[in-house]
Amino acid sequence: MSVSVPVFTGADVEAAVSPARAVEVVRNAFVAHARGEWSMSPKVYVTNYPAGDFRAMPALGGGYALLKWITSFPGNPARGLPTVTGIVLVSDAETGELRALLDAASVTALRTGAAAVLAAEVLGRADADKAAVIGAGVNGRAAARTFLARGRAVSLWDVDSVRAAHVAEELGSSVAASREEALAADLVVTVTPGHEVLIGDGALRPGQHVSLMGADGPGKAEVADAELVRARLFCDDWEQASHGGELAHAVESGRIGREDVVHFGRVLAGEATGRESEAEITLFDSTGLAIQDLAIAVAALDAEPQGLATLAL
Ligand SMILES: NC(=O)c1ccc[n+]([C@@H]2O[C@H](COP(=O)([O-])OP(=O)(O)OC[C@H]3O[C@@H](n4cnc5c(N)ncnc54)[C@H](O)[C@@H]3O)[C@@H](O)[C@H]2O)c1
Numbered sequence: 001m002s003v004s005v006p007v008f009t010g011a012d013v014e015a016a017v018s019p020a021r022a023v024e025v026v027r028n029a030f031v032a033h034a035r036g037e038w039s040m041s042p043k044v045y046v047t048n049y050p051a052g053d054f055r056a057m058p059a060l061g062g063g064y065a066l067l068k069w070i071t072s073f074p075g076n077p078a079r080g081l082p083t084v085t086g087i088v089l090v091s092d093a094e095t096g097e098l099r100a101l102l103d104a105a106s107v108t109a110l111r112t113g114a115a116a117v118l119a120a121e122v123l124g125r126a127d128a129d130k131a132a133v134i135g136a137g138v139n140g141r142a143a144a145r146t147f148l149a150r151g152r153a154v155s156l157w158d159v160d161s162v163r164a165a166h167v168a169e170e171l172g173s174s175v176a177a178s179r180e181e182a183l184a185a186d187l188v189v190t191v192t193p194g195h196e197v198l199i200g201d202g203a204l205r206p207g208q209h210v211s212l213m214g215a216d217g218p219g220k221a222e223v224a225d226a227e228l229v230r231a232r233l234f235c236d237d238w239e240q241a242s243h244g245g246e247l248a249h250a251v252e253s254g255r256i257g258r259e260d261v262v263h264f265g266r267v268l269a270g271e272a273t274g275r276e277s278e279a280e281i282t283l284f285d286s287t288g289l290a291i292q293d294l295a296i297a298v299a300a301l302d303a304e305p306q307g308l309a310t311l312a313l
Pocket of ligand 1: 160215
């Protein structure tokens with residue numbers, strides 16, 4: 001018996017799930033994960049360095065099982081190819097039947113933008129004003145788009161000034177005059193490849209929040225260890241963050257331990273405290289979770305878009 005499975009292109013995913021809806025469902029997924037209702041295994045890396053790597057990310061929740069197979073090939077833009085490509089498979093958790101295929105890059109961008117902005121809103125100061133996104137690539141654009149969808153003005157900065165200007169014009173945001181200006185915002189989101197430390201010793205000021213999105217794999221870092229040590233730390237998942245994320249180096253050297261880092265999902269679930277003072281610097285280390293992808297995939301299915309292409313299997 002053959003089955004017909006709907007296929008969501010990137011445009012289909014974007015049409016089905018708005019950035020504002022993405023924030024809502026990603027928040028719910030963090031809470032469900034913190035409560036043990038949704039589950040996932042840490043992502044598995046299949047490496048082919050220096051070219052790039054493949055990641056397999058499974059999750060279970062909301063009546064579905066998901067597998068995301070996604071790449072990171074940093075040299076691809078120079079070849080005219082995207083850094084991140086892949087596919088999301090969604091199956092019925094009760095029967096195992098395949099329910100949908102979705103473009104992984106658009107699912108990733110939506111949930112990454114949502115997680116970055118959600119962390120900034122929840123962990124930033126209540127009177128936080130200016131927001132900035134550093135790194136205006138695919139996922140930086142998504143973070144800026146999400147800030148705007150939440151009604152907050154945002155400025156962009158990128159080593160590639162043409163790219164920053166182009167994205168700012170497309171979204172109707174502004175370009176920061178310098179990296180220093182972007183880094184001085186109350187709410188900062190960094191989404192660079194993580195090959196260079198953007199936030200050096202002493203760069204942050206009291207009360208700032210930074211969502212560190214770029215360093216999501218081994219050997220990457222966007223912030224100096226000294227800044228990590230003087231901040232209040234949050235992560236999306238300790239297993240992933242301590243091995244392949246921003247925190248990994250400081251964990252290896254013993255400067256940071258498990259007890260120093262709070263799971264962001266526990267804050268959203270009301271099980272742990274977030275920001276504790278106006279002066280605190282809060283840092284959110286995001287490595288990207290399969291449960292976030294599941295949230296977006298389920299939202300796309302729930303939107304019941306018409307006219308999708310199908311794959312006969
Ligand atoms: N945490 C997560 O959930 C998550 C999700 C998706 C991607 N990522 C990671 O985020 C990073 C960016 O991904 P992408 O898909 O947006 O890549 P991309 O190639 O589309 O964009 C990267 C951007 O960063 C800019 N850049 C490079 N070095 C910079 C620097 N020193 N300062 C400022 N800008 C700089 C580039 O010019 C480019 O515009 C990657 O490391 C990726 O693995 C993390």
